[in-house]
Amino acid sequence: MSTAPKKNAPPKNAPAKEAGSAPLFDRVTLIGIGLIGSSLSHAMRRAGLAGHIAGHARSERTRAKALELGLVQSIHDDPASAVRDADLVIICSPVGSYAEIGAAIRDHLKPGAILSDVGSVKQAVIRDLGPNLPDGVHLVPGHPIAGTEHSGPESGFATLFDGRWCILTPPPGTDAAAVEKMIRFWQACGSQVEVMEAGHHDKTLAITSHLPHLIAYTIVGTVADLEEATKSEVIKFSASGFRDFTRIAASDPVMWRDVFLNNRDAVLEMLGRFAEDLTALQRAIRWGEGDKLEALFTRTRAIRRGIIDAKQA
Amino acid sequence: MSTAPKKNAPPKNAPAKEAGSAPLFDRVTLIGIGLIGSSLSHAMRRAGLAGHIAGHARSERTRAKALELGLVQSIHDDPASAVRDADLVIICSPVGSYAEIGAAIRDHLKPGAILSDVGSVKQAVIRDLGPNLPDGVHLVPGHPIAGTEHSGPESGFATLFDGRWCILTPPPGTDAAAVEKMIRFWQACGSQVEVMEAGHHDKTLAITSHLPHLIAYTIVGTVADLEEATKSEVIKFSASGFRDFTRIAASDPVMWRDVFLNNRDAVLEMLGRFAEDLTALQRAIRWGEGDKLEALFTRTRAIRRGIIDAKQA
Helix, strand or coil: CCCCCCCCCCCCCCCCCCCCCCCCEEEEEEECCCHHHHHHHHHHHHHCCEEEEEEECCCHHHHHHHHHCCCCCEEECCHHHHHCCCCEEEECCCHHHHHHHHHHHHHHCCCCCEEEECCCCCHHHHHHHCCCCCCCCEECCEEECCCCCCCCHHHCCCCCCCCCEEEECCCCCCCHHHHHHHHHHHHHCCCEEEECCHHHHHHHHHHHHHHHHHHHHHHHHHHHCCCHHHHHHHHHCHHHCHHHHHHHCCCCHHHHHHHHHHCHHHHHHHHHHHHHHHHHHHHHHHCCCHHHHHHHHHHHHHHHHHHHHCCCC | CCCCCCCCCCCCCCCCCCCCCCCCEEEEEEECCCHHHHHHHHHHHHHCCEEEEEEECCCHHHHHHHHHCCCCCEEECCHHHHHCCCCEEEECCCHHHHHHHHHHHHHHCCCCCEEEECCCCCHHHHHHHCCCCCCCCEECCEEECCCCCCCCHHHCCCCCCCCCEEEECCCCCCCHHHHHHHHHHHHHCCCEEEECCHHHHHHHHHHHHHHHHHHHHHHHHHHHCCCHHHHHHHHHCHHHCHHHHHHHCCCCHHHHHHHHHHCHHHHHHHHHHHHHHHHHHHHHHHCCCHHHHHHHHHHHHHHHHHHHHCCCC
């Protein structure tokens, strides 16, 4: 993830907490309390969305920190006890951990509960969490398009989702009321919400997010392999372009490993197109085909204008 | 170029104009008045570095605009008359134009004048400008590591170079006093100055700047080739990583065409390494080698820390 809104910016479209009104959920459980989990806690508390926030994290340090920072009102060593009586369970850990978490919590979910997540891939989430869910538990996967290059429970903040998109990918036949409730939840966290099919999400994000991260990781890796003297000069003069890639390539390694392993086909398809285009450009440089270069470099400006017009710049 | 300092930020290390002191140069000529040329005019006037600023631009519109904005005190249709009596001539046009400009101005340069430039490649500049210079004219090529994605005479501002590096690459045997004067010039424009050999500059910038721009242009081009419906979704969700590439890929097309044509060997060498690394990563994704992915994604974080420690983040 690479979007870093100003921490102190006023919320763009987050409704203020309504005094005296009942929270949207009596009890919410966060499984995993890193950047997104902790930011969700801040955003939920800002909007008064949960009567009680329970948490589970694998590491002792994160559990202690989450309590210390007031991110959760109760903390649990095992996921099964964390989800007990929860009306909403949000998995905020790397997507590679979902199958194990699903197996651990499945039989402990409250009837009528909503099971959601914040993972960057969505077909794999439905594959790993969907089967064997008890009747009356509603799976509504989600993906907030927001993040920073920082990780851990201390890195979260309430405004992370303000003005950003959140994509929900409920499988066909999902209870409409549950989907509606999750739309209200994310809007109250400051987001704009879009509902789409999981496969379509994965294809779109392969281009907008997964391929850019892959490329950034690659070029920073290429530099990491250079000899020390060269590397220190690259760092010194990094403001000329390279720097922008390093921020993207500082994102959480385990999270991104799991993204690439779980959206393999869509990522390889886009990577194939990119590699072809790169080879064509390489050939144009080798043969001194200035017209081809200039034509491409002119065409790409239109995309930038589109992003500025869409107010996503 | 991709560095965008705040336009209204106070200058970090630009010395104030000393009241009553003589300017460093009586007459400075700018050949080309785009982002860098116009910013140089602003920076020179801020620091009182030139008694008179003359200018040449190829297009009638740019010449009129430069006068209207007060960027130059005299404007000239042809480069030869623009450089007459100048103590310093700075070429600020795409590097592909240097050979022609060099031929046009060569016989009109004042004895003792310094000929410099701001191009992103340096060996080609010495190749195109160096031969046949009159005795007593000093070639001191330069490259300010600063820029934005905007172009044209209206896009310049005085603080563009503040706190940024400027690299000078005088050929062996260049007059030391001329080099010293250009160091003082760039420091007065707000920059930190580094002197290095032209070939070393070109290798270093191939990694820090040329390859990142090439990759950004490629991925934005890959997206530009997608069908319209997909493209509009990519723009909508671009904050998830893609957006950062579009800013880099909005830089001036002709300038960048000339960079790649004139630093071919160094760019192809770095591009070759990058392509190998990308292929290795592609293979790791295809075969589900999570350990390899995680190891790379962890290693790249160290480079980011280096940039933060070097205060270039």
